[in-house]
Amino acid sequence: MTTQANTSPIILGFSGGLxxxxxxxxxxxxxxxxxxxVTINTGGIDAAAARELEQRARALGSHEHVxxxxxxxxxxxxxxxxxxxxxxxxxxxxxxxxAERGIQATLLAELAKARGSATVAHGCxxxxxxxxxxxxxxxxxxPGLEVLAPVRDQAFIRTEQQxxxxxxxxxxxxxxxxxxxxxxxxxxxIGGRETLDSRESIPESAWxxxxxxxEKQLPxxxxxxxxxxxxxxxxxxxxMDPVKxxxxxxxxxxxxxxGRGIHVGDTVLGTKGRVAFEAPAAEVLLVAHRELEKxxxxxxxxxxxxxxxxxxxxxxxxxxxxxxxxxDIEALLASSQQRVTGEVRLMFRPGNLFVExxxxxxxxxxxxxxxxxEFIDAIKAGTQPGSNIAGHAGPLTEMIVLGxxxxxxxxxxxxxxxxxxxxxxxxNEEWITPTYRAGYSY
Numbered sequence: 350m351t352t353q354a355n356t357s358p359i360i361l362g363f364s365g366g367l368x369x370x371x372x373x374x375x376x377x378x379x380x381x382x383x384x385x386x387v388t389i390n391t392g393g394i395d396a397a398a399a400r401e402l403e404q405r406a407r408a409l410g411s412h413e414h415v416x417x418x419x420x421x422x423x424x425x426x427x428x429x430x431x432x433x434x435x436x437x438x439x440x441x442x443x444x445x446x447x448a449e450r451g452i453q454a455t456l457l458a459e460l461a462k463a464r465g466s467a468t469v470a471h472g473c474x475x476x477x478x479x480x481x482x483x484x485x486x487x488x489x490x491x492p493g494l495e496v497l498a499p500v501r502d503q504a505f506i507r508t509e510q511q512x513x514x515x516x517x518x519x520x521x522x523x524x525x526x527x528x529x530x531x532x533x534x535x536x537x538x539i540g541g542r543e544t545l546d547s548r549e550s551i552p553e554s555a556w557x558x559x560x561x562x563x564e565k566q567l568p569x570x571x572x573x574x575x576x577x578x579x580x581x582x583x584x585x586x587x588x589m590d591p592v593k594x595x596x597x598x599x600x601x602x603x604x605x606x607x608g609r610g611i612h613v614g615d616t617v618l619g620t621k622g623r624v625a626f627e628a629p630a631a632e633v634l635l636v637a638h639r640e641l642e643k644x645x646x647x648x649x650x651x652x653x654x655x656x657x658x659x660x661x662x663x664x665x666x667x668x669x670x671x672x673x674x675x676x677d678i679e680a681l682l683a684s685s686q687q688r689v690t691g692e693v694r695l696m697f698r699p700g701n702l703f704v705e706x707x708x709x710x711x712x713x714x715x716x717x718x719x720x721x722x723e724f725i726d727a728i729k730a731g732t733q734p735g736s737n738i739a740g741h742a743g744p745l746t747e748m749i750v751l752g753x754x755x756x757x758x759x760x761x762x763x764x765x766x767x768x769x770x771x772x773x774x775x776x777n778e779e780w781i782t783p784t785y786r787a788g789y790s791y
Contacts, residue, residue, distance in 0.1 A: 358383045358412060359497065360461040361470045362453060362483070365402045366529065367522050368472030368500045371510035373409040374519055375499055376470060383412035385464060389456050390416060391423040391449035392534025392596075408520050415460065420534055420592045423452050427665065428535060429591070433579050433682040434658025435639045438666060442612035442624075443631040445536025450479055451670045454486035458494060470497035481617040482668035489671050528555055534595055536608065536628030544623045550611060551625045558599065558627040562606030566699040572601065574637045574693050579686030581634055598630035606700045608632030617667050632702060637693035640704050645688045645711045654685050 359376055363369045363386035373384050386406040388394065394402070399416055406414040427448050430436075437443050461469050469487060473480035480501055487496055499505070507529075514521050528541040528551070537558060543551045553560055574594075575583035584594050602608065608629035616622045642651060661678045664670055691709025695702060 355468065356382060357466045357468065358385045358464060359468045359470050360385050360387055360457060360464060360466050362457050362472070363388050363402070363406055363411075363414070364472070364531070365405050365522060366472070366531075367507060367510055368474065368529075370405065370409055370520070370522055371505065371513060372470060372472050372499050373406065373411055374517060375513065376497065377410050379499075382468075384410070384470075385413045385415065385466075386411040387415045387417060387457060387460055389419050389449075389453040391419050391452060392592075393532030393537070405520055405522075410519075417456050417460065419449075419452055419456055421590075423449050423534060424591050424595075426452060427670070428595075429580060430661065430679050430682050431535075431665070432581070432634055432638055433686050434654065434661055435635050435642070436658055436662035436665070437635065438662060439612060439614050441610055442614065442626060443535065443608075443628045443635055444662060444665060445626050445628040445631055446531040446533050446538040447478055447482060448535065448665050448670075449533050450482035450668065451486045451665075454483050455490055458487055458491040461494060462491070467493065468495040468497060470499070472500050473498055474500050478617045478622075478666070478668070485668040486671060530557060532557065534592065535631050536599075536626055539625040539627075541625075544611070544625055547613060547623060555625070556609065556627060558603035558629060559606040559609050562604055562609070563699055567604055567697075569696055569698045570601075571705070572695050572697065574598075574633065574695065575691070576638060576641055576693070577690050579638065579683075579689040581638075583692075595630045595634070598633050602629035602633050602697055602702070603627065605629070605697045607697060607702050609700070633695065636702055636704065637695060638689070640707050641691050641693055641709060642689055644707050644714055645691065645709050646685065647713070650685055654682065657681055 359380065359382050361369065361372055361376070361384050363373070365388070369386075373386060376382070376384050386409075388399075388402055390399070394416075403414045403416070431444060431448065457469055461467070471480075471483045473483060480498060484496055484498075487494055500510070511521055528539055530540075531538045539551055539555055539557065541551055541555060543549050553564070556562075572585055573583075574581055581591055581594050582588060584597055589597065608631060609627050611623065611625045613621060613623045646654070657678050661675065661682070664672065664675055664678075669675070688709075688711040690711060691707060693704060694706040694708075696705055
């Protein structure tokens, strides 16, 4: 290591929590180098919070504080695919914090290069997944960077960090000694004494977005979310960019306690971990998107997509999202969304999210043109008079039915005026039967 002889600034990823607050004066004192604090905004930071972060960083002795806006990049590169895949860990936790670490590490490395520094630092401990996510990403993107992790490498505990700051007159974050809180666009995680084992929940006062949601209950409210090719594009009839929509949903659903939970899972290191989380926007969007997919995707599409989406969530969780296989999975997920367009009607109640209805121009349910269980029209559309398979029942007919439903859900439908046969409009407005549309593209 050449840290002691180096006078270039240390670029510190700064969240304003106890760990990164401690790192600023400790690294200045220990290494004798200026510290530039960098906050990568992947959500949860409004204008007031941004000002407070800069003031805190300056008070801790930061040479310079930089705020990098990255919410749209985070959505485009990560969150979009988590929605496409309906990704959750343990069928519960929507990766509300942790999925952004690859983006943050990438931007941190870019800033270090721009500032002429060969050293970056983070405040991760040895107990969680973030240390792995950050360092895998940093060493993949910029293998020549020196990476410092004082809290982990020196095994500082929270009470020691708090005492260090207090003894030297530095500001100590609110709740710094009791709870570790991470907040991003996709939600909030909360760790504390209660999450060290599996016996109990955190106290009501520790919840960030939904404190007292069940004691001071709000009346039920109805909302709609619209998707275009799997991307959320409108809330309650108002078109919004995805970032604004997610932030608006958090404000609407958070006070109901929607998306609140405690997750027990496997860490990257193979140990068990437990964390409380609040992810109201993620909960609403994942549930709504899942129900829209049930209406617009075939059973085979859902089955295959669920398998790769689970693996994709594992890779993101483990900090492997820079591996080329993730680009392959993202391509499949994006392809699967070409007909996932429609509107989902929802009811919010305290602690409950209820899907009242779903509508889509590509509804496979509407394409059956009949009561559930009646496939006569679909079978007629899939067999031609004189065909070797006309009139055959069984698996072959079922496969024809399923294929034709997918065709009909994406095309205008009418009847042949002479034979009464179900028809679709093809290229150049010619009337053709769905059977001859084999090989159709979405």
